[in-house]
Amino acid sequence: MKIIITTVAVFALLLTTSIIMGGNRFNHKEENEHEEHEYKSYSSRNLDVAAVNNANYTEECGSCHFAYQPGLLPEKSWLKIMGDLENHFDENAELEVDLQNELTQYLVQNSADKSNYKRSKRIMRSLGRSDAPLRITKTLYFVRKHDEIPYRIVKNTKEIGSFSNCTACHTNAEKGSFNEHDVKIPGYGRWED
Ligand code: HEC
Ligand code: HEC
Incomplete structure (x- = not known):
């Protein structure tokens, strides 16, 4: 009985860890996509000349x-x-x-x-x-x-x-x-x- 409880506990721990890690990986990917999106939406960094603002x-x-x-x-x-x-x-x-x-x-x-x-x-x-x-x-x-x-x-x-x-x-x-x-x-x- 004790062995079963320990196994379940270890399994639960592993599962939680992998969810957290997976979540992190997901967040990280989102960040990259965000950067790419910014690049495509003409942040001043990749503009050739300043846009007219008058x-x-x-x-x-x-x-x-x-x-x-x-x-x-x-x-x-x-x-x-x-x-x-x-x-x-x-x-x-x-x-x-x-x-x-x-x-x-x-x-x-x-x-x-x-x-x-x-x-x-x-x-x-x-x-x-x-x-x-x-x-x-x-x-x-x-x-x-x-x-x-x-x-x-x-x-x-x-x-x-x-x-x-x-x-x-x-x-x-x-x-x-x-x-x-x-x-x-x-x-x-x-x-x-
Ligand atoms: C007949 C089409 C055409 C017209 C009109 C034209 N361009 Fe271009 N332009 C191009 C092409 C094609 C290139 C890319 C040349 C290459 O690097 O192969 C280019 C490149 C450029 C570049 C360099 C971009 C880079 O990434 O190297 C600038 C700056 C530029 N043009 C500004 C202008 C401006 C300012 C005008 C108007 C006064 C103008 N162009 C009119 C076709 C045109
Ligand atoms: C009544 C019409 C008209 C108005 C208003 C006008 N322009 Fe022009 N502009 C022209 C014409 C026509 C050309 C020559 C275009 C061509 O050769 O295809 C020209 C050309 C130019 C060029 C050279 C483009 C090149 O070939 O590199 C610049 C710079 C310029 N204009 C700036 C201005 C500025 C600044 C103003 C505002 C004060 C202005 N223009 C208002 C008609 C006008």
Whole structure:
């Protein structure tokens, strides 16, 4: 009788232990899945540039084209662009003075030379000290990253039209992600490097 009780007790102990251990293993797995989920939901760590966080900017500078993130060009470029909005790539993009000042300040404060995001830093590294390109698409970094895409695809595909049309190919550009896994070229499909 004593032996049976001991056996039952030992068995019960083993069972409890394995439940606790199994539970731990389960919790651990959940933690990993959580991390992976965070990675996929664009935590700032894996963003290429900081997302736009100024509603006036999105409204005014996103009405004709994608609202390019300030971290895609240096301060010098933004000052040149904002100083001549009347002659903006053959368009008149003039703003009321207050708004122009506000948006210039926003662009300058968040420009590529003041950003720690990885693409901003690489864009800066591809420029000479005094370079102030009016286009992101003219920076050496941009040209190098896109030189395998035939220009005729860009030009002849209605949904693209121009390399300046970032969102045509970068499905998560608005979030600040230009990851090559999120690239889908209209009429061409996923980009396999
Ligand atoms: C009235 C329409 C219009 C408005 C408003 C406008 N833009 Fe543009 N922008 C254009 C056009 C057109 C181009 C040239 C696009 C192309 O070549 O495909 C352009 C190009 C640009 C480019 C260069 C893109 C490249 O090729 O790298 C930048 C940067 C830019 N705009 C910034 C701004 C900012 C900042 C504002 C807000 C102050 C603004 N734009 C508002 C029409 C506009
Ligand atoms: C015709 C489609 C297309 C357009 C338009 C386009 N891109 Fe890209 N972009 C690509 C492809 C494809 C790649 C991946 C290149 C490679 O590494 O093979 C890429 C890569 C990039 C990268 C590097 C990402 C990485 O993980 O290495 C950045 C940053 C980027 N693009 C920004 C832009 C910006 C900003 C614009 C708009 C001014 C733009 N792109 C317009 C297709 C496009």
